[in-house]
Amino acid sequence: xxxxxxxxxxxxxxxxxxxxxxxxxxxxxxxxxxxxxxxxxxxxxxxxxxxxxxxxxxxxxxxxxxxxxxxxxxxxxxxxxxxxxxxxxxxxxxxxxxxxxxxxxxxxxxxxxxxxxxxxxxxxxxxxxxxxxxxxxxxxxxxxxxxxxxxxxxxxxxxxxxxxxxxxxxxxxxxxxxxxxxxxxxxxxxxxxxxxxxxxxxxxxxxxxxxxxxxxxxxxxxxxxxxxxxxxxxxxxxxxxxxxxxxxxxxxxxxxxxxxxxxxxxxxxxxxxxxxxxxxxxxxxxxxxxxxxxxxxxxxxxxxxxxxxxxxxxxxxxxxxxxxxxxxxxxxxx
Amino acid sequence: xxxxxxxxxxxxxxxxxxxxxxxxxxxxxxxxxxxxxxxxxxxxxxxxxxxxxxxxxxxxxxxxxxxxxxxxxxxxxxxxxxxxxxxxxxxxxxxxxxxxxxxxxxxxxxxxxxxxxxxxxxxxxxxxxxxxxxxxxxxxxxxxxxxxxxxxxxxxxxxxxxxxxxxxxxxxxxxxxxxxxxxxxxxxxxxxxxxxxxxxxxxxxxxxxxxxxxxxxxxxxxxxxxxxxxxxxxxxxxxxxxxxxxxxxxxxxxxxxxxxxxxxxxxxxxxxxxxxxxxxxxxxxxxxxxxxxxxxxxxxxxxxxxxxxxxxxxxxxxxxxxxxxxxxxxxxxxxxxxxxxxxxxxxxxxxxxxxxxxxxxxxxxxxxxxxxxxxxxxxxxxxxxxxxxxxxxxxxxxxxxxxxxxxxxxxxxxxxxxxxxxxxxxxxxxxxxxxxxxxxxxxxxxxxxxxxxxxxxxxxxxxxxxxxxxxxxxxxxxxxxxxxxxxxxxxxxxxxxxxxxxxxxxxxxxxxxxxxxxxxxxxxxxxxxxxxxxxxxxxxxxxxxxxxxxxxxxxxxxxxxxxx
Numbered sequence: 086x087x088x089x090x091x092x093x094x095x096x097x098x099x100x101x102x103x104x105x106x107x108x109x110x111x112x113x114x115x116x117x118x119x120x121x122x123x124x125x126x127x128x129x130x131x132x133x134x135x136x137x138x139x140x141x142x143x144x145x146x147x148x149x150x151x152x153x154x155x156x157x158x159x160x161x162x163x164x165x166x167x168x169x170x171x172x173x174x175x176x177x178x179x180x181x182x183x184x185x186x187x188x189x190x191x192x193x194x195x196x197x198x199x200x201x202x203x204x205x206x207x208x209x210x211x212x213x214x215x216x217x218x219x220x221x222x223x224x225x226x227x228x229x230x231x232x233x234x235x236x237x238x239x240x241x242x243x244x245x246x247x248x249x250x251x252x253x254x255x256x257x258x259x260x261x262x263x264x265x266x267x268x269x270x271x272x273x274x275x276x277x278x279x280x281x282x283x284x285x286x287x288x289x290x291x292x293x294x295x296x297x298x299x300x301x302x303x304x305x306x307x308x309x310x311x312x313x314x315x316x317x318x319x320x321x322x323x324x325x326x327x328x329x330x331x332x333x334x335x336x337x338x339x340x341x342x343x344x345x346x347x348x349x350x351x352x353x354x355x356x357x358x359x360x361x362x363x364x365x366x367x368x369x370x371x372x373x374x375x376x377x378x379x380x381x382x383x384x385x386x387x388x389x390x391x392x393x394x395x396x397x398x399x400x401x402x403x404x405x406x407x408x409x410x411x412x413x414x415x416x417x418x419x
Numbered sequence: 420x421x422x423x424x425x426x427x428x429x430x431x432x433x434x435x436x437x438x439x440x441x442x443x444x445x446x447x448x449x450x451x452x453x454x455x456x457x458x459x460x461x462x463x464x465x466x467x468x469x470x471x472x473x474x475x476x477x478x479x480x481x482x483x484x485x486x487x488x489x490x491x492x493x494x495x496x497x498x499x500x501x502x503x504x505x506x507x508x509x510x511x512x513x514x515x516x517x518x519x520x521x522x523x524x525x526x527x528x529x530x531x532x533x534x535x536x537x538x539x540x541x542x543x544x545x546x547x548x549x550x551x552x553x554x555x556x557x558x559x560x561x562x563x564x565x566x567x568x569x570x571x572x573x574x575x576x577x578x579x580x581x582x583x584x585x586x587x588x589x590x591x592x593x594x595x596x597x598x599x600x601x602x603x604x605x606x607x608x609x610x611x612x613x614x615x616x617x618x619x620x621x622x623x624x625x626x627x628x629x630x631x632x633x634x635x636x637x638x639x640x641x642x643x644x645x646x647x648x649x650x651x652x653x654x655x656x657x658x659x660x661x662x663x664x665x666x667x668x669x670x671x672x673x674x675x676x677x678x679x680x681x682x683x684x685x686x687x688x689x690x691x692x693x694x695x696x697x698x699x700x701x702x703x704x705x706x707x708x709x710x711x712x713x714x715x716x717x718x719x720x721x722x723x724x725x726x727x728x729x730x731x732x733x734x735x736x737x738x739x740x741x742x743x744x745x746x747x748x749x750x751x752x753x754x755x756x757x758x759x760x761x762x763x764x765x766x767x768x769x770x771x772x773x774x775x776x777x778x779x780x781x782x783x784x785x786x787x788x789x790x791x792x793x794x795x796x797x798x799x800x801x802x803x804x805x806x807x808x809x810x811x812x813x814x815x816x817x818x819x820x821x822x823x824x825x826x827x828x829x830x831x832x833x834x835x836x837x838x839x840x841x842x843x844x845x846x847x848x849x850x851x852x853x854x855x856x857x858x859x860x861x862x863x864x865x866x867x868x869x870x871x872x873x874x875x876x877x878x879x880x881x882x883x884x885x886x887x888x889x890x891x892x893x894x895x896x897x898x899x900x901x902x903x904x905x906x907x908x909x910x911x912x913x914x915x916x917x918x919x920x921x922x923x924x925x926x927x928x929x930x931x932x933x934x935x936x937x938x939x940x941x942x943x944x945x946x947x948x949x950x951x952x953x954x955x956x957x958x959x960x961x962x963x964x965x966x967x968x969x970x971x972x973x974x975x976x977x978x979x980x981x982x983x
Contacts, residue, residue, distance in 0.1 A: 117853040118860075123498075125506030125581075126856065127882060130898040132579045168498045169642045178658035234691060242695050250692050251660050255490055255683040255701075259657055368687040370659025383853065 086411060093404045097397065104396045105157065105389055109150050112385035119383040123167045140166065153386075157393070163386035165379075172390040175375060180394065181265025182252060183364070183371035187356045188266075189291040194298035195349060202306025202345075203338065206314060217303055225300035233293045233366035240289060248286050250368035257282055290367040294360055298352050305348050309341040316340070342413050350406035354399040486981045489679040489961070492693045492705040493662070494972055496686045500653060501641040502620035503571075503580040511973045512684060515664065517620035517647035520549055520568065521612055525978075528730075528780060528884050528969030530613050534563060534621055534648065535600075544607035544923035545590075551598040555671045557623035558645070558652045565594035570627060571619035572602070574636050582882060584891075585614035607921050609928045610885035617883055621648055650977040651682060661685050664976070677963070677980035697722070697956060703981065704964075705956045706972065710768065710825065716956050723957045727966035728771055730778030731880040731951040733826070735818070735834060739944050740906035742868035744816070748808040750943040754794040755801035756841040757946055762833045766826065770949035776939040777889040778950065780968070781881055782929055794943070801841050813842025816873035821852040827876045830948070834874075845874075859904025862897060866906070875905060878951070884969055886932040890916045894939055907944035911935075 112119075120136045121128055137143055141152070156163060162172035205217035241249035252267055253259055260270040260279050267283035313319060314337055322336045323329075361373035372391060379387035497510050502517040514522070520535040532538075535549040555563035569592045576586045588611065590603040604611065622637075623646035630640035645653040650672065651664035662684040666674065674680075685702060687693045690709045696702040698719065708716065717724045737744045737753065744750055763769055805811055818834060820827040828849075835845040850858075855875060864870040879902060881888040895913045897903045912935045919931035953971040957964060960983045967973035 117851065117857045121856055121860070122853045123506075126852070127581070127892060127901050128506075129579075129583055129901060130860075132583060135579055164639075169501075169504070169638055170499075171639075175658065182659070237692065237695055242699060245699070249695050249699075249701075250687055251685070252657075253660075255661055255685060256488065258655070365689050366692060368660070368685075368689065368692055370657070370686070374659060374688075381851070 086408065089407065089411070090404065093400070093407070097400050100400060101393055101396060102154070104392050105154060106150070108385070108389045108392050109153065110146075112383060112388060113146055115383055117383055119166045119385060122382045123384075153389075162390040162393070165384050165387045167379075167382050167384045167387070172386050175387060176372070176390055176394055177265065179370060179372045179375040181262075182369060183357060183360055183373060185266035185268060186287065186290055186294060186360060186363070186369060186371060187353060189268075189287050190294035190356060191298065191349060191353050193291055194295040194302055197295075198299045198302035199306050199345065202303040203310055203333065205303070205307040206310035207333065209311065214307075217307065221300040221303050224296045227296060229293055229296070229362045230366060232296055233289070233363060236289050236293060237366070247288050249289065252283060252286050252369065253279065254282055254286075290363050290369050293366070294356060294363045298349075298356070301348060301352065302345065306341070306345050309344045310337060313337045313341040339413060343410060346406055346409050346413070350402050354402045357395065357398055357402075486983050487679055488681045488683065489976060489979060489981065490683045490685055490701060490703045491974065491976070492697065492702045492707055493684045493686050494707050495688070496659065497662070499642045500645050501638060502622065502647070503575050503578050503618055504638065504642075506581065511970050512662075513620065513645075513647075514649065514973065515651045515682070515976050516645045516649040516653055517622065518649050519615055519618065519620045520551075521615050523616050523884050523967070523969050525965050525967050525973075525975065528967070530616055530884055534568075538612060540612075540923075542923075544609075545604050547602045547604070547612065548595070549600045549602070551600060552671065553598055555648050556669045557621075557626070557648055558667055559623050559626055560669075561623050561625045563621060563648050564597045565600040567621060567624045568592075568600050568619070569594060570624035571621050574622070574627065575619045577636060578638070580618045582614045582617055584608070585611055585618075607923060609920050609922045609925065610883065610887050613883045613885045613888075622646060650678075659686055670977075672977065678977055679979055679981060682976045697958065700958060703958045703961050704974070706953070708954060708956060713768075713954065721959055723959055723961075724954055725957065725964070725966055726952045726954045727968065727971075729880070729951045729953055729971050730780040730969065731878055731953075731971065732773045732776075732778060733770075733830070733948045733951070734773075734877050734879065735830070735946040735948065736875045736877055736905045737943075737945060738865070738868075738871055738873045738905045739908065740866045741871060742816070742873065743808065743810050743814050744873060746808045747943060748804045749810060751794060752801040752804035752808070752841060753838065753843070754943055754946055755797045755804065756837050756843075757834070758796040758837060759948070760796075761837075762830065762948070765833050766829055770952065772949055773947040774950075775936050776894065776945070776947060777886045777932065777936055778881070781884060781886045781888065782932065798840055805841060805843075811842075813844065815844045815846065817846045817848050818874040818876070819848045819850060819855050819858075819872050820876035821855060822849050824878075830876055856904070862904075862906075865904065872905060877902065880951075880971065881969065886929070886936075887916065887920050890932065890935055891920070894935070894944070905944075907939075907942070909938055909942055912938050912942075 118133070120133050120140065120142065124132050124136060141149065153163060160173065162176065164171055165175060168175075201217050201220070205214040208214050237249040240247040248254065257279055259267060260274045260276055263270045263273055268280055268287065271277075271279035271283055319332060319337050322332045327336075357372070360369075360371060361377055363369065364371040364374045372394070376388065376391045378384075379391060493512065497505060497512060499505055499510075500513065502510075502513050505513055518533050520533060521530050521538075522533040523529065524531045534552050534555060536552050538547055538549045540547050549568070551563070551565055551568065557563060557567075561567075572586070572589065572592050574580075576589065580586065585608065588604045588606055588608050590605045593601045593603075595601050608614070622641065626646040627637045630637035630644070632639060643656060648671070650667060650670045652667045653662065654665045655661070655663040664682040664684065666678065666680040668674070685696075687696060687702070688707070690707050690712070693702065693705050693707050694712055694716070697705045698721070700721075713724065716722055737750050739745055744753070759772065802811075805813070818831055820831050831847045835847060838845045855872065858872050859865060859875070865872065879889065879893060882892070890912070892900050892902045894900060894903060894907055894909070895916055896908045897906070915931045915935035915938070919928040919935070922928040922931065951971065953966065955964070955966055960981050961979055962982055963979045964974070965978065
């Protein structure tokens with residue numbers, strides 16, 4: 086197992102380098118000047134020239150790249166061209182918000198979708214199965230922007246039950262940072278008022294983000310379980326007189342979990358980098374909004390910083406999935 | 420370069436420095452301690468000025484609880500808090516923290532004293548003496564004086580802050596005494612004092628010195644920390660979510676009367692969400708609306724919709740360098756082919772029509788607008804002119820605009836259809852603003868019809884309250900005029916503008932600006948369309964706000980209070 090982890094971590098190095106090369110070249114090929122964006126519409130050519138010199142953008146691209154990678158190795162993502170703040174500070178500020186939202190969403194959708202999928206498979210063709218199918222179709226068909234606004238109107242504007250934006254009420258102070266995830270940090274700090282407020286703020290965006298996951302996970306669980314339930318070892322388990330519960334959860338589900346974990350892992354990675362719509366609607370200060378802001382302004386240190394973190398995260402989630410394969414299925418251990 | 424005559428009394432006016440109550444010390448100290456703990460975790464960015472601020476009393480305010488807190492729906496998150504480097508619309512918020520020597524008046528848009536109480540210009544126009552306001556403190560407790568002003572001027576010169584031409588013109592800076600500053604100029608710039616309404620906004624020199632790292636003039640530190648003289652101190656920045664600003668107890672205007680003492684600048688970028696928050700009362704002010712939401716917002720009994728007619732003009736700029744549009748007859752033909760009333764009908768709401776290339780508001784006091792001889796809609800005349808210019812069979816051209824502004828999209832489509840009636844085929848190209856700027860900045864490419872931007876939809880707002888703000892950026896040759904990317908080049912207009920800027924007398928300058936204005940109308944380098952109306956939507960419990968006559972996103976929080 087250790088070998089697997091080490092091998093995968095080593096493989097990350099060329100992957101990350103590749104990402105930086107591609108993004109570095111692409112961002113520099115764009116027909117727009119990030120310096121001009123940073124300095125505003127009325128910047129004079131002299132102002133532009135001075136800032137370009139300050140950023141050392143007049144040196145050849147390969148020299149800029151080597152300088153960038155050299156700094157990256159030391160954990161320095163450079164400074165944002167727009168805000169002049171260290172990119173690493175921005176990533177630290179925005180990343181935990183998305184992580185908290187994504188984790189909540191993936192946990193919520195797994196808790197709902199996996200039992201629903203199992204139930205649908207066990208009761209194939211019956212009303213539970215039909216209900217699961219309708220629910221999956223319904224959730225998968227609803228566009229995020231529409232569903233988000235609908236929930237805001239029902240649960241915020243009409244009933245006032247849940248907040249519509251932000252991570253915390255404006256009159257509350259965020260908890261001291263440990264992870265940057267407000268729910269976790271406020272719990273550690275013992276601040277229940279902030280914890281429950283942060284939790285309330287999470288409900289609607291997490292629900293919206295869970296929407297599509299719920300459909301995918303329920304469908305994949307159902308089909309995977311149906312495959313497994315027809316296998317000989319399940320028939321044998323039943324013939325041995327094991328309880329249906331034990332047959333389902335001990336024999337069938339464990340073997341059906343591999344595709345479910347694969348999909349859940351991939352979705353988690355996708356959501357981390359792609360929760361932009363949800364983040365915009367709910368004014369959630371996450372990494373997706375930060376990335377879009379950076380793209381709009383061709384702020385390539387910020388953009389590459391985001392891409393490196395997203396790649397790293399995606400790779401680590403996949404590594405986690407591989408480790409879970411090995412835990413679930415001894416045949417898959419290296 | 421005397422101040423505008425109708426403000427002579429304002430220049431003499433000495434503000435009273437209010438006594439600040441010294442109560443609530445314990446509360447402030449405990450809040451500071453709590454924030455310090457949070458800062459250690461890094462959840463929120465706190466300023467080191469907290470400790471010094473905490474040593475003074477909370478400001479006197481009759482407002483308590485929710486009444487003391489203004490929840491402001493910010494248009495954008497500021498990219499930096501450094502007032503000498505900020506350029507985006509959100510950065511006008513910073514004038515609540517940092518103040519310049521002179522500022523623009525909320526009601527008239529004209530230059531009025533702020534940290535300077537008066538100024539006088541030498542006969543030769545090459546020396547300006549500022550009398551500075553006494554008793555002004557920075558948020559770190561250090562006093563504002565002539566030396567502090569000099570440090571800030573020098574920082575702006577070094578950083579090439581807006582507006583560089585104002586700082587390039589400085590020959591020397593001298594503190595004649597603690598509260599008197601003399602600035603000698605290399606050349607006469609008529610609107611020089613007006614230009615100072617942008618910069619330098621005054622930062623504590625102590626903070627600049629203390630926080631400078633590697634000769635960066637504290638740029639890194641000031642990107643997220645503030646030490647100004649303004650009514651509010653930046654105390655917390657929950658990135659992407661909220662900037663919390665607290666009242667500075669020792670603010671020189673004082674805190675008598677009704678004011679808000681805490682401002683939450685909420686970063687809610689989605690207009691729909693901002694509207695929901697406003698309607699529910701979680702926001703007090705919204706400026707990030709969509710045009711189609713205005714009727715419903717107006718009907719809401721809990722809201723006030725306040726509009727202000729701004730000197731921001733919408734243009735379709737035409738390529739003056741090359742191709743058919745280099746011929747003034749073609750440009751006039753295009754103008755004759757554009758039916759303004761049909762366009763506003765399509766738009767669905769009325770906009771005041773642009774009065775002339777330079778908005779009339781910028782011409783100064785005593786100026787009487789003269790009706791511009793506009794080219795009224797006359798497609799037959801348009802076709803006739805095209806024929807005369809040798810384009811009777813029409814031609815093809817592109818029209819560039821940036822995405823995200825519905826009015827520009829509607830205008831582009833109307834323009835396309837109107838031009839088809841003249842036989843001109845228009846291809847609409849939607850590209851980010853920066854891309855269009857980059858294309859235009861390549862002036863060689865602009866001179867070749869095959870690679871050029873032929874027409875471009877552009878909004879322009881004045882940077883400072885003077886006609887030169889438009890002329891210098893729009894109608895003199897590039898690169899001096901950074902927005903003149905499509906090559907309008909009239910030696911007469913350039914000469915008139917330079918002469919006007921070099922005048923010592925405002926009346927003489929105004930006369931020259933007016934002549935330049937007429938010449939531009941003759942040359943028809945653009946289609947000048949309409950002026951902006953900026954709306955602010957407020958809860959009715961918000962009082963005291965007056966929309967700014969010049970700066971669309973400007974909000975002076977100190978003016979506002981809440982009656983709930």
